Amino acid sequence: MFDNIQPVTxxxxxxxxxxxxxxxxxxxxxxxxxxxxxxxxxxxxxxIIGFDKQKETDLAYTIANIPVFVDKKHTMYIIGKEVDFYEGEDTRGFMFVDPKASVPNSES
Structure with missing residues (x-):
């Protein structure tokens, strides 16, 4: 029933x-x-993010042709997060962001 809902982007x-x-x-x-x-x-x-095999307790998704595995117990911690990649002069790597927090508030 919830297999099409992706908790993370x-x-x-x-x-x-x-x-x-x-x-x-x-x-x-x-x-x-x-x-x-x-x-x-x-x-x-x-x-955290990394590469792993699917486990029995995982929810599985495909995002941008990438198989994604999330342990069911971890879902509530990642709902609404986005995996992003930052590359700057000081560092580069993956990070989690809240895409809703980066949208400017259009209400006055």
């Missing part, structure tokens, strides 16, 4: 980088992009 720039990594870094067949959390307790949680 991937920006065009991030999708290009993910596909490039999958093609050039010998990511094994059957692996996809895992999006989830680590940590918990007093320190809170950190959002």
């Amino acid at each position: 991937i920006s065009t720039r991030a999708a290009e980088e993910i596909l490039k990594i999958m093609q050039t870094k010998n990511i094994p067949a059957g692996y996809g992009l895992r999006i989830g959390i680590k940590g918990g307790g007093c320190g809170g949680v950190s959002l």
Whole structure:
């Protein structure tokens, strides 16, 4: 019933980088992009991404031709987030953003 709902999105720039990594870094067949959390307790949680095989407890999606796996227990932490890719003089890498927060408020 909820299989078509994607809790997370991937920006065009991030999708290009993910596909490039999958093609050039010998990511094994059957692996996809895992999006989830680590940590918990007093320190809170950190959002993570990496490559992994699908597990029995995962929700599976395809976003921009990328298989995406999210553990069902992690879904509430990533709903509404977007995986983006930043490249600047100081650093480059993937990050999570809230696309709704970056839209200017048009109401006065």
